[in-house]
Amino acid sequence: MDPLTRLYPLPESSCCSFENYNLTTEWLLNQTNHRPKVAVICGSGLGLLADVATDKKIFRYQDIPNFPVSTVAGHEGCLVFGMIEDTPCVFMQGHFHLYEGYSLCQVTFPVRIFKLMGVETVLVTNASGGICPDFKVGDIMIMKDHINLPGFAGQHPLCGPNDERFGIRFPCMSDAYSKDLRRLTLDIVSELGCSNYVREGVYCMVSGPNFETIAEARMLRILGCDSVGMSTVPEVTVAKHCGLRVLGLSLITNKVSLDYSREEKVNHEEVLEISKMRTEVLQKLATMIITRCQQQSINTH
Ligand SMILES: O=P(O)(O)O[C@H]1O[C@H](CO)[C@@H](O)[C@H]1O
Numbered sequence: 001m002d003p004l005t006r007l008y009p010l011p012e013s014s015c016c017s018f019e020n021y022n023l024t025t026e027w028l029l030n031q032t033n034h035r036p037k038v039a040v041i042c043g044s045g046l047g048l049l050a051d052v053a054t055d056k057k058i059f060r061y062q063d064i065p066n067f068p069v070s071t072v073a074g075h076e077g078c079l080v081f082g083m084i085e086d087t088p089c090v091f092m093q094g095h096f097h098l099y100e101g102y103s104l105c106q107v108t109f110p111v112r113i114f115k116l117m118g119v120e121t122v123l124v125t126n127a128s129g130g131i132c133p134d135f136k137v138g139d140i141m142i143m144k145d146h147i148n149l150p151g152f153a154g155q156h157p158l159c160g161p162n163d164e165r166f167g168i169r170f171p172c173m174s175d176a177y178s179k180d181l182r183r184l185t186l187d188i189v190s191e192l193g194c195s196n197y198v199r200e201g202v203y204c205m206v207s208g209p210n211f212e213t214i215a216e217a218r219m220l221r222i223l224g225c226d227s228v229g230m231s232t233v234p235e236v237t238v239a240k241h242c243g244l245r246v247l248g249l250s251l252i253t254n255k256v257s258l259d260y261s262r263e264e265k266v267n268h269e270e271v272l273e274i275s276k277m278r279t280e281v282l283q284k285l286a287t288m289i290i291t292r293c294q295q296q297s298i299n300t301h
C-alpha cells in the first residue's frame with residue numbers, strides 16, 4: 001500500500017468508486033427493462049407515492065449490490081420501477097440519513113445510479129418541521145432553496161477527490177431547485193385548488209437525530225429557514241452536481257417550537273401520521289408534475 005494512503009486514508013465521503021456505481025447500475029439494467037427518466041425519492045411516510053405507478057418491478061434495497069438498507073420506520077426500503085402514464089420512473093421508498101450512521105457517499109449513492117441509468121429529473125420529498133410562523137401542519141412547501149448546515153461543518157457529499165465523470169469541482173448551487181419545475185408545480189397546485197396549503201420556502205438540513213431545542217429553532221428562524229429536516233440536501237447537492245434537474249416538496253408535519261411556553265412535543269409517529277394524511281394529494285400532485293414535465297420537456301436545469 002502507498003505509505004501516504006496508509007497515513008492519510010481517503011475521507012469517508014469518497015468511499016464509493018466509479019466501479020461501485022457502475023456495478024450497481026449494470027446490475028439493475030440487467031434485472032429490468034425499465035429505463036427511468038424521472039426519479040422520485042420518498043421521504044418519511046411518503047413511500048405510498050409509488051403506489052400509483054403501473055407495470056411495477058420492485059427490488060428490496062438489501063438485494064441490490066452496494067445499496068444501503070433503510071433502518072427508519074416509515075422508510076420501506078424498496079426501489080420501485082414503474083410507469084406514471086407514459087413516463088418511466090423509479091421510486092425510492094425510503095432514503096438514507098447521516099444519523100443512521102451512513103456516510104454521505106452512501107446517503108447519496110442512489111442519485112448517481114439514477115444518473116447513470118439515464119434519469120433526467122429528480123423529485124425529492126421529505127417531512128419537515130415548520131419554522132415559518134405562517135406555516136401550518138399539513139402544508140406542502142415547494143423547496144425554493146436550502147441551507148446545508150452539516151455542509152458548513154465539512155459534512156458534505158462532494159468533499160474528497162472530485163470525479164469529473166459526474167461533475168465539476170466547484171458546482172454552482174444558486175439554482176439548485178429548477179425554476180421551471182417550481183412554476184409548473186404552482187400552476188398544477190392552482191388547477192387542483194390546493195393553493196391554500198402550498199407554500200414556497202427554504203429548507204434547512206440538520207444532522208439529527210434529535211429534534212431541535214428551542215434555542216436552535218430560534219437560531220434557524222433568524223438564519224432564514226422556513227422548515228427543518230434531517231435529509232434531502234445531500235441528495236439534491238449530488239443531483240445538481242451531476243446535472244440532474246431537481247424539484248423538492250417538503251411536507252410540514254409539525255410546527256417547530258419557538259416558544260418555551262409551548263407544551264406540544266414533536267415525535268416521529270406524528271410525522272408519519274401527517275404524511276399518511278397527505279398521501280393522496282401528494283400522489284395526485286406528483287403524478288401531474290411527472291406527466292407534464294415530461295410532456296413539456298423543459299430544458300433548463
Ligand atoms: O427527511 P425525511 O426522511 O422525510 O424525514 C424527516 O422525519 C424524520 C423525523 O421524524 C427524519 O428522518 C426527518 O429527516
Ligand SMILES: Nc1nc2[nH]cnc2c(=O)[nH]1
Nearest residue numbers: 127128129211228229230
Ligand atoms: N429536524 C427536524 N426534522 C423533522 N422532520 C419532521 N419534523 C422535523 C422537525 O421538527 N425537525
